[in-house]
Amino acid sequence: MRIVDVSAFYAPKGGGVRAYVDRKLAAAAALGHEIIVLAPGKHDAVIRRGPGAVLETLASPPFPLDRRYRYFDNEKTLHRALDRWRPDFVEASSPWGSASMVARWDGAAPRALVMHADPLSAYAYRWFGPVASIETIDRGFDFFWRHLRRLGEAYDLVVSASGEFAARLSGGGMPGVVTIPMGVEPGIFAPWHRDPHYRAALLAECDLDPSATLLVGIGRHAAEKRWGMVIDAALSAGTLHPIALLLVGEGRLQGRLVARAGGSPHIRIPGPLADRAALARLMASADALVHGCEAETFCMVAAEARASGLPVIVPDRGGAADHADRAPSRRYRAGDVQALRDAILAFVAGRSSVAPRALEEAPRTMDMHFAELFQAYAALRSAVSRAA
Structure with missing residues (x-):
């Protein structure tokens, strides 16, 4: 055909x-x-x-x-x-x-x-x-x-x-x-890429020890991605529990996002990560993916996180919501910074281990x-x- x-x-x-x-x-x-x-x-x-x-x-x-x-x-x-x-x-x-x-x-x-x-x-x-x-x-x-x-x-x-x-x-x-x-692209994302030493090093760069929670956000720095909301929620949740946020990506709003973080040592915005193997290692080594955009038609990054054994904290509308169909992943009310803060805190409270996560089924x-x-x-x- x-x-x-x-x-x-x-x-x-x-x-x-x-x-x-x-x-x-x-x-x-x-x-x-x-x-x-x-x-x-x-x-x-x-x-x-x-x-x-x-x-x-x-x-x-x-x-x-x-x-x-x-x-x-x-x-x-x-x-x-x-x-x-x-x-x-x-x-x-x-x-x-x-x-x-x-x-x-x-x-x-x-x-x-x-x-x-x-x-x-x-x-x-x-x-x-x-x-x-x-x-x-x-x-x-x-x-x-x-x-x-x-x-x-x-x-x-x-x-x-x-x-x-x-x-x-x-x-x-x-x-x-x-x-x-x-x-997802086959053969790249998997839980066995998890590296506890790498995770500890990332948290140390955020001025936190391995007992803290490491959140990652991955995507373009554009308005519809709502990274400003994600930063605000992480900062607010971080007043109650030690939380690091690593935002990977690039875009015209990057300068504004750096300013939004207000100099917090617990938030890093390093730019894009083009190497797919390095991205797979990062995803498997974090504690959860956090996403702000409710306009995704599928949300590839959430699918890659799931294939990595990484829980997701995502809006309850849009393609990202489909990937949070089992614990410990969380959905929150789209566009609501307080709801996202509460979802992060609920995830932290329920996080019993940082051991590698096994997949219940082969990723699509x-x-x-x-x-x-x-x-x-x-x-x-x-x-x-x-x-x-």
């Missing part, structure tokens, strides 16, 4: 979507499919990534709010690319303009919309949540729900990686929603996700062919 993925969020210096697409390009050929990823780029280019794997960029303007990204602005050019590749199946991975462009393409191939973004949580709920309920905000943003419902009607399938997100989309009237969870991998995704595509293509 030839699959064309119209990937509006792909960028060479991007984050989770880039990693997802790169893995998809490798996985498709192994599963017997050909995949072509169409992405906005600085220039028109066709890059072959191996047998049956192609990345084609279409010259597109920069995205004004983040210069790492570009956006599709020419519907005819995108349609010509789809016509040229003659796909058996088309996937769009953004709920914005490119999804509408793909919906208007007059080709016969069935198509799926993969929801790699949750704009309502990232923006509307975060902006207006302090003064209005989710139901009230949804009524105020009914124009966007109408847009999502139109997209659902135009696509044969809508894919969500999170059960919580899928339920919210279906509850809002978007048809055809299914949940196909993502997974990204290759499992792609196998299920492409099976769903093949079944849908067969059904459409029989109906034709």
Whole structure:
């Protein structure tokens, strides 16, 4: 099957979507499919990534709010690319303009919309949540729900990686929603990477001894990640118990986060950690992952933490919530610093040991996700062919 993925969020210096697409390009050929990823780029280019794997960029303007990204602005050019590749199946991975462009393409191939973004949580709920309920905000943003419902009607399938997100989309009237969870990169994250001496050294850098609790937060330093809230909650909880917080990542808000920590020796913000083996060692050696963002569509970092045997303290909305389905992990009311503080304190009170954690089951991998995704595509293509 030839699959064309119209990937509006792909960028060479991007984050989770880039990693997802790169893995998809490798996985498709192994599963017997050909995949072509169409992405906005600085220039028109066709890059072959191996047998049956192609990345084609279409010259597109920069995205004004983040210069790492570009956006599709020419519907005819995108349609010509789809016509040229003659796909058996088309996937769009953004709920914005490119999804509408793909919906208007007059080709016969069935198509799926993969929801790699949750704009309502990232923006509307975060902006207006302090003064209005989710139901009230949804009524105020009914124009966007109408847009999502139109997209659902135009696509044969809508894919969500999170059960919580899928339920919210279906509850809002978007048809055809299914949940196909993502997974971790295989062979990297595991509990046996835990290193007590490394943990003790990290705590010593935070001016604490090994009896303290070591929390890690990992991700972009962006407003929707709510790292400021995480810092405030850790500082408040730290007045009752010795708690260290290590924030790993980078972004335009890093300076503000350093200022938010107020010079506390118990909070370190060292920057990004690109080495995957080093990240696996860090995750396995900490006591819990703490996350502030309720707008995740899957939350890869929480999945990696879980594969490392690391408990998570996460919001009760969004993809991160799916990973806190067993003790000692904790959920807290999204966007509420007091609720996060209480969740941290409850976790500390229940933490009986810093021994390595064994996994109850093998972690779900990204290759499992792609196998299920492409099976769903093949079944849908067969059904459409029989109906034709």
